[in-house]
Amino acid sequence: MKTRIIASALAKRFPDRPILNVTGIRRQESAARRGRPVAARDPHLTSGKREAQIWNPIIEWPVEQVWQTLDDAGLEIHEAYRVYGSSRVSCAFCIMSSIGDLRAAASCPDNHEIYRAMVDLEARSTFGFQGNRWLADVAPDLLDAEMRSAVASAKRAAIERMWLEARLPRHLLYVKGWPTAVPGIEDAELIAGIRRRISTLLAIDAAYLTGPAVRDRYRDLMAAQSPDQPLH
Template sequence: MKVPSTLPVTVSREVERLLLEGAACAIGVSGGKDSQACALAVDAYLDRIGHTGPRILVHSDLGRVEWADSLPVCEKLADHLGYELVVVRRQAGDMLSRWQGRREANLARYRDLSCVKLILPWSTPSMRFCTSELKTSVITSALKKRFPSIPIVNVTGVRREESAARSKMPVWAPMQKLERRNLAGVSWNAIIDATKPAVLGAIRDSALELHEAYTKYGTSRVSCAYCIMSSERDLQAAASCPDNAALYRAMVELECTSTFAFQGDKWLADVAPHLLTQDALARVRAAKQAADQRKAVEARIPQHLLYVPGWPTSVP
């Protein structure tokens, strides 16, 4: 039985107006605690204001990099709320395929002399194509096809308490990728002012269970099993889950073939070396030596040949 959530939402006049006019409300869910609590809080809010538009949950499945429990948590949440769960995926391949394909594309660019240095395959905190390409683009495309004739409010569980960057995020913003001619598309950070205890309390009150990444393996957050933003402790927790072992080995293999560590100078291979064969460990050692050699060679490139806007600026 659905119990109305008491977790408050933060809302703007613009978002409330769209919802009162019957806009579609699509709540993004990952399986993590914040998206769980956000869905519960937004559902209760929509009931209170008499929202009559369509409501759905949306989960972007990132493939092999996902925790095995992520989709089941989203499915249970959808059943609890009585919502349809729309699962979307990148047609060109999952997150691991994107990293592998990026390595091949970057090698081709290097061979063609269209870049100065070899480029890493991984996404980074400042280059999060993992989010923009495999979540935002895929979700917005699916929502526009599903709701072609009404405004769309795309809801996320972002909270200001999570990080310095998120503390500066707005309650809502126009979302260009969702806008259509004469139809609004906006993003809404509905629980942006919520605290972690309030989030956990909302889930507990609903009698829903937290993702096993928290309860069984002790992670502090749920995203990809091995995330570019993860702490070392969370990476170790992910490696302790047997479901993630094959992914771990595949990602370490990409470290070896690319000679780029997963997180800057921090090698994923060092997180759980006991999961690797002796041959793989030897490849890791060789990759680290090759990485040092690559950096030493790149340091010898004359300054005037390095990339700047408008590159190339001279002929070598």
């Protein structure tokens, strides 16, 4: 995602000039990167007016060579590694981080405020930061009693929310192009009932809480997708 944003900026800045996109990825980092070439045409930057290449000069390097090169150059290692023991530097709290890196991030005082803000989102939404892994469990000592209580309530609510969501049959779940049909009366009542219970559970002011309202909403969404599409 980050590279796409950078590529977009480069394309706007250099609309008709060749671009060499140099990255620091290494095969050792992941299974996906293991098969990457040393160099290749960059499909995101190449256009009719511009040729672009990706070059991954250290793709074969083991991590030990990275550290040795930095040491030989006399460069100071980022404090995330040097002070807090992270294995990778990314966002302060990354959804792809290991539990060790999440704990390392939480141990940095500069991250405490954002940690509490993100835990607050967990508590209010009933969704854990990494699915079944809650950020609140990474450093509970940074939370006050009120927030710890709110998280405990959110976890209980999450169990009920997931149970309610699981009641939706497969044909009502999201698919590409959703919605593809207006639900029947029985299905609409089921959706409305689940919405009522979840809105109460999460204390949110939801709309479309009756079967007819749900069916009307589906009709509106489908009409917005394709004004000429017949509703059924």
